[in-house]
Amino acid sequence: MVKPICIIGTGIGGLTTGTLLANEGYAVKIVEKNSKLGGRTVSMKFRNHILDNGFHIMPFYKKSAIFTVLKLVGIENRLNLTTVDKISFFSDTGFHKYPKGMGDLLRLSLIPFKSRISLLKILLPMAFASMQKTESRDNLSLTEVTKNLDPKSNAFFEAVCMLAFADSSEHISLGEFARTIIRANPFKGGTSEFAYPVDGGYDSISKVLANFIQEKNGEINLNTSVKRIVIENSVVTGIVTFDDKLIKTNCVVVSYPAYLALNELFEKNIIDDKFIKKIDRLNKKTSVVEVHFALNSKLDSRQVVFPVGDNYVTKGIFFISNIAPSVSPLGEHLMITGTPVSSLVAEDPQKIKQIVDDMKKEISIIYPNFTSSLIWERPMAWNLVESVVKEPGMVWKSKMPHQIPGIKGLFFVGDSTVSYGIGTDSAAHSSILCHPKIVKYLDKKLS
Template identity: 55%
Template sequence: MEVVVVGAGISGLCSGAMLAAEGIRVTVLESSSRVGGRTASTRYKGHILDNGFHIMPFYKTSAVYGVFKRLGILDRLDLARVDRIAFYKDGFHVYPRGLGGMISTSLVPVRSRIRLLRMLLPMAFSSYERAEKLDPVPLSSVTGGLDAVTGSFFDAVCMLAFADRPDNISLGEFTRTMIRANPFKGGTSEFAYPNVGGYDEISRILAEYITEKGGTVRLSTPVSRVHVESGRVAGITAGEFHECGCVVVSSPAYLAVTRLFEGGTFDDSIMERAKKLDKTTSVVEAHFCLSERMDARQIVFPVGEYSAKGIFFISNITPNVSPEGEHLVMAGTPVSAADADSPSRVAEVVGEMKEDIESIYPGFSGSLLWEKAKSWRFVESVAKGPGMVWKDKMPHTTNVKGLFFVGDATVSYGIGTDSAAHSSLLCHPKILGFLSNVVHGAEIRSKAG
């Protein structure tokens, strides 16, 4: 049986590649003209600009890395380590690698480190079962009583791990992050980025693998309808009707259940679950091209009342993102939806971030060759808020046989691309089980006939 995958982002391509590796005929349909989904990059004046800043969290223990290892194509993924990270507050402070680094960081007053230890140590040595019970609780419930300096430090840690503030982050998800970063439990705090530049290199390699295994990846092919008859997938419409009995949807769940399916297709519980995930956060980001290298570090997180919550020296991670002699920097900050939708407000926020960078790196403005600003919204799929993580997300299966949902909005831990890949890994056995039952049932019917 053919499997049709809707969407050529990380999750759709991970699912497609793992199915193709099993010898299953796969067709991936993508509405855009390129693969990558929300990680798609663009070229501008010779530079590779990512749609947001993406890194592979937890490096060799990440879900993305695990998919490549499973497929036997790790040698195709040339990764640059992202480990020169610092915080800035009245000077630079080394990024705390792991729990020990957090406790000894120069950013936190000595008197506050014991309190941090008491708070973080139980998390790092907790279990996923215990963390799950904390999913409805906001992280701010345990960080709200920190002193101002330590609170600012914790805000910066949350920007690094979640691109958000503690009150928008589930305590359960933060606990899982601590577990995954704990070396005593097999974790790591390392990060990585494709050395060729552009985080969508990961998707490009996966798409290439699918075609090598006999599958198809069709771009500029939007799916307008997934057809369901008598509780089973019957086919899809992508310009014309295409019969198939198994569909994997990787587009945002709360959009897909209404845009791709007729009303009444799903149980009320599924519709309520998907609707709950309809939550967005917004960011303003700006790419800056410089004639001078401002810093040898790769990432700097300003601590305190800065508009720029993260400064990413992309060409320090890999020079392949920029022409020789030019340097690419990106800065970003969370904003309200109203700010993201207002061009004048976006311009003001970018101006404030430039002032921040100039205060940290005098000479920045004089070295600026060009800038490119953008505002955009994270869809529900990167929501990490209380009650919206891990098993509170969209389930992989519904009441429709032959239909599967994957993506970072779907049952999985982590955020962004790692969550998307983890969702595909969790869903893969379910898809194989369905396909096996279909084949087995066909054999039985054939023998009976």
């Protein structure tokens, strides 16, 4: 007899896995330690504004892994999305339109024409390469192809990395960058579109998935922490919650970072120490300082602006209420700014305050009405932001495998598990790749 499949976590990885399984008639039970759905995409209400946990957009829109899951189960129309396409750079020469394709790159006013040709020579071979070919570049840094470019072209690459990876080019695998370019190439079926929920709050995606799972008689239990996954004779037999309740199951799917789960959820000697140490190397964190600003006037009609150049502390300005007006009350406007920092900076209140002050000065230069329009500000420092595993040698097939050899009924999904892309799209892609493996195991139990 196949008992309900237990999924640990209601982030995008857990919910897309639960959606695919529930759609095929499998009994699904999801447990979540927090009081809200969404994992790292959870949002909150603050002074009548909807604030996301960081800035999130759905990359590649209808070609995204999340949208693929929604289409597979026939609920893509339940998620109301708006495209994020009014994107610009800002430099000492003013605003410059973000290029959506190679043709736009030729017209990019941010950099000299000769530099645009140099960029095309780098980007065109990537855009038309195969996904398989990109794997040979997974151990290389993006700087391998950008180190000889002129300063303005390098600054352009840095701004692109902020949009695509929320990090600097030295931390980005060349292979992962190439896959991003391929997925944006319309000649290979890709798109450069981005999207955000119309109703505000990126966890709207999680709510749509959760509702579908419950409609299919799936069970979602919030405020339920897991103490241990029970393995007997190399086979999963259940999970134990922190109130010592045993939930019997033949199949467990872990949907939060495996390098945490392997050290937290198993009795000693269940998982080989060498395997744990191998996965521990993926425990790479990105620290950021982000500030939400509420304003009483609309500073810009654009949705996203990237200040370009090393002289700017602010690496991204996101006008959330320009994307989805519903995030803010009538007459107010919401924006969030962000910059990557070291973990030491994220732990230092004085340094955080200095960064926020620098951001405000920069924004005031770009938008002279900023200071007079400011109602309130809410700084956040994330010392343990998601491990997107985007660094050389830690991407795509070098991530945590979906299964541990020799253990039956145990599966792992999420953005640190075998998948390409980063964040939510990576988590959904991981679920798509893992799903056939879970089904094959379950069908064997039934036969």
